[in-house]
Amino acid sequence: MADTIFQILQWAIPSGGIGAAIAWIANRRLRTVEEKKKVEDTYKQMYDMVSAELVGLHKQNRINYEKMEELRGENDKTRRALNRLSRAIEAIQLCPHRNNCPVSSELSLSEDSDKGKPHRGKPRTEGNDTADSQRRTVAAAGDSARVTGDAKRS
Numbered sequence: 001m002a003d004t005i006f007q008i009l010q011w012a013i014p015s016g017g018i019g020a021a022i023a024w025i026a027n028r029r030l031r032t033v034e035e036k037k038k039v040e041d042t043y044k045q046m047y048d049m050v051s052a053e054l055v056g057l058h059k060q061n062r063i064n065y066e067k068m069e070e071l072r073g074e075n076d077k078t079r080r081a082l083n084r085l086s087r088a089i090e091a092i093q094l095c096p097h098r099n100n101c102p103v104s105s106e107l108s109l110s111e112d113s114d115k116g117k118p119h120r121g122k123p124r125t126e127g128n129d130t131a132d133s134q135r136r137t138v139a140a141a142g143d144s145a146r147v148t149g150d151a152k153r154s
Contacts, residue, residue, distance in 0.1 A: 089107065092104050092107075
């Protein structure tokens with residue numbers, strides 16, 4: 001009987017039946033481990049790509065936020081300047097010298113031409129406006145209360 005078992009073993013081992021079965025079991029485990037490693041590597045690559053993209057987006061978001069804050073500050077300055085200009089334009093109507101005001105004539109320019117409306121009063125002379133000539137202009141306009149106030153200052 002031992003002879004028969006020995007012959008069966010000689011027949012199975014050289015033909016590779018048992019060796020192939022053992023190799024197949026070992027390779028099956030190795031393939032399973034390799035497949036799991038490939039899946040994990042794929043997930044790691046995807047994680048790294050998503051992580052890098054998020055970091056890049058975060059940096060771009062910070063840069064955009066800084067630019068928005070800069071533009072917001074600039075917008076506030078522009079709004080304040082526009083409000084100041086609007087108040088100045090409204091104050092022109094109250095100015096006693098509005099007839100000879102070069103600012104008023106400059107504001108009356110049309111968009112298509114550089115020529116404004118002609119001055120309604122006397123043309124302004126450069127450098128000749130002194131305190132005395134201004135007092136005479138006010139006195140001629142009939143503003144006696146202001147002339148009296150100016151005279152008291154002298």
